[in-house]
Amino acid sequence: MFIRDPASIKPTVIQQPNWSLMFRGEKVTLKCEIIGGGSEWMYLWKELDLLYPPKSSEYMTPPPYSNKYSCSGEVNNRQTQWSDNFSLNVSLNNPRAKLTASDTIIPAGGSVTLTCSDLGEGWKIYWFRQDPDQPIRINKTNGVFIVSDGGVYSCRGGRGDPVFYTENSTEVIIHEIGKxxxxxxxxxxxxxxxxxxxxxxxxxxxxxxxxxxxxxxxxxxxxxxxxxxxxxxxxxxxxxxxxxxxxxxxxxxxxxxxxxxxxxxxxxxxxxxxxxxxxxxxxxxxxx
Structure with a gap:
């Protein structure tokens, strides 16, 4: 039994993860949120004027570009209103990490601090030394790496599932002064x-x-x-x-x-x- 008439319900489109900026090639999920909805509901999705077939899941994975999406719910042959249009904010430019070093020379018995630019929401930082394909460290919270060994360092960001990667930063050569x-x-x-x-x-x-x-x-x-x-x-x-x-x-x-x-x-x-x-x-x- 439904307390509310479906025609009076207006769903809301929610993006998961809720990143404010996406990049071409990333994947997110859109959820059609209906208060009081249940397993018996069917969901309709519309991209601009393209109507997708009804589906039992309230989730969908949109193509990786920034069109407008809206959704509606249906139960017992009665349909809700369409949600407001929801737009994905997608950049067509490939993101690239930026690496800076507090110094390029490690003092005797000391260290230098490497910083991989803050890429924003949800990114992990992958660090590389010598081999740009084999990470030596993954930062989950920030882009700071303190090193005491010389070498050729670079970094990149990754987020999502499957993981979407930025381009690698330019390489920074770190020297040990005694060598x-x-x-x-x-x-x-x-x-x-x-x-x-x-x-x-x-x-x-x-x-x-x-x-x-x-x-x-x-x-x-x-x-x-x-x-x-x-x-x-x-x-x-x-x-x-x-x-x-x-x-x-x-x-x-x-x-x-x-x-x-x-x-x-x-x-x-x-x-x-x-x-x-x-x-x-x-x-x-x-x-x-």
Missing amino acids: LVPFLFVPPSWLRPGASVTLSCKIKPPDAGWRFYWYKAVPHSSKWYEQVYSYELLPGSTSGTEQNSFIVNGPTLTAGFVCRAGRGEPADYTDYSEPKVVWSAGQFFSMP
Whole structure:
């Protein structure tokens, strides 16, 4: 027994999940909600002027675009009013996650924070390192990931069932400072005994607030190919230099040089460069 005349009932279309913005390819469910309805009801759906056949379920999965939908209920050959039109807000643009890093260099014993852009309602964040197809972590509540290992990181969002994925973010390369190795350049020119030598220290990433430290490489073996050295800071290099070049004045004997970079206070340092040897007699070559 029905208390109300079906003709006086106006159903309501409800979207589940109730995302305010959808993307082409996502799937949601529409529910035709009728107060006092039951299992004996049939449901009619209309998309613009296209009428779907009656069905026993109050749910439907609409095609993935933003037409207007309405529904009506029917029981004992009597039909309710049609609901108000309901529109899906669908973007035709593929969403893409955006990845930012608090820093691209991990300090000694430290970490950096990666943030995958807030995509909105219902998204989980999938994190990748090196392999863009195998997630290493899934965030259910936010897009923050604190990492202490270097590597190539990216992220993407996913939601729904079946899962709909955003495009992967651009990759961010994270370095561990102690594993960075600068490269020492010495101009390949003939030198006279006592002439000055300009050293240049190159490192990536270059714009990280580096200070550069310059050393004399002192061999500890009579066999040059063993490359066993200790390093002595050159005069004027104790506090490092802001410039990545350094002039050594007047070497009169064959000498080896290395550089490294540091940042922060107290400083964290990169590894040492490979030694370069300057021959004061006029010949220059690098150690193999």
